[in-house]
Amino acid sequence: MKCRELLEFLMQYLEDELPPEERDSFERHMRDCPPCANYIQSYRAVRAMGRKALCCEGDAVPADVPEDLIQAILRARQEGRAG
Amino acid sequence: MAPTPNAVPVDPESLLVDRLRQGEDAAFEELVREHSPRMLAVARRFLSSEDDVRDAVQEAFISAFKSIQNFEGNARLSTWLHRIVVNASLMKLRRRRRKPEESIEDLLPQFSEDAHRVNPAFEWDGRQDADLERSEDRDFVRQAIERLPDTYRNVLLLRDIEELNTEETARILGVSENAVKIRLHRARQALRTLLLPRFGVPEHPPDASGDAPNDEGSR
Incomplete structure (x- = not known):
């Protein structure tokens, strides 16, 4: 397996969708190629960082809902007779 | 005859859904107050303009109000509303898209x-x-x-x-x-x-x- 193939198979590897033979070949390449091992480490980290940056961790949500928005939503329901 | 078993605790969410289906105003307000913070947070991840965020959340709630009769009891309200606001945000984004995308x-x-x-x-x-x-x-x-x-x-x-x-x-x-x-x-x-x-x-x-x-x- 070459570096290009490793990156092509990366998602399947992480999703555990690679057939055993290719998985072995993938892992062998990763052991022998520090830049690719580093790449995979970063690929995993990037996903976690996205979640942290966009505040999905710990279910943190802002509590600052403007009252006028709430009233606008309720008014729209009345006007549209939705629900 | 066996004694009547203790009443099974009623899930507060199913109660709320029942009240929504009956069109109770207070139930809609409860729904909006409880779920709007999370829905705003979701819309803000997709949309950069705060006006668009508010529109998307409002449109999502209106869409939810209209389809509450179709809400399936085996889903969570929060999950259902999450999907609705994601859709509303993407719709907004599509309407806003004005320039060709750069290559990746x-x-x-x-x-x-x-x-x-x-x-x-x-x-x-x-x-x-x-x-x-x-x-x-x-x-x-x-x-x-x-x-x-x-x-x-x-x-x-x-x-x-x-x-x-x-x-x-x-x-x-x-x-x-x-x-x-x-x-x-x-x-x-x-x-x-x-x-x-x-x-x-x-x-x-x-x-x-x-x-x-x-x-x-x-x-």
């Missing part, structure tokens, strides 16, 4: 003819595995996600942030599951490239370290 190719790994990756100027700094405790770091990541072309950013948001599965993402975007997989992989790779200058370290030139990887190996 420059942000993807480049390979030489013999399939080696070329010129990675940085390598990931493992120590940075990203607690993102500093707000500047979180801002940097947010801005990097914002820089991705919509086609890729939306898939990244839906799969990695909103945690929809491939099938749901494909359905919402109206593309094949295979397209979702390809776009997600490219989006993550491109985001990595954008984050490297901040969270990476300059890579050692191969001839300086004396222990360059062996090009004749398995690669």
Whole structure:
């Protein structure tokens, strides 16, 4: 397996969708190629960082809902007779 | 005759759903007050203008009010509303899209003819595995996600942030599951490239370290 193939198979590897033979070949390449091992480490980290940056961790949500928005939503329901 | 078993505790959410179906005004207000913070947070991940965010949340609630009779009791209200506000945000985004997207190719790994990756100027700094405790770091990541072309950013948001599965993402975007997989992989790779200058370290030139990887190996 070459570096290009490793990156092509990366998602399947992480999703555990690679057939055993290719998985072995993938892992062998990763052991022998520090830049690719580093790449995979970063690929995993990037996903976690996205979640942290966009505040999905710990279910943190802002509590600052403007009252006028709430009233606008309720008014729209009345006007549209939705629900 | 066996005694009547103790009453099974009633799930407060099913009570709320019943009241919504009966059209009780107070129930709708309860729903909006309880779920709007989370829905605003979701819409803000997709939309940059606060006016658009408010519109998307309002449209999502109106759509929910109209379809409450179709709400299936085996789902959670929060999950149902989440899908609705994601849809409303994407609709808004589609209406707003006005300029052709830039190509993502420059942000993807480049390979030489013999399939080696070329010129990675940085390598990931493992120590940075990203607690993102500093707000500047979180801002940097947010801005990097914002820089991705919509086609890729939306898939990244839906799969990695909103945690929809491939099938749901494909359905919402109206593309094949295979397209979702390809776009997600490219989006993550491109985001990595954008984050490297901040969270990476300059890579050692191969001839300086004396222990360059062996090009004749398995690669």
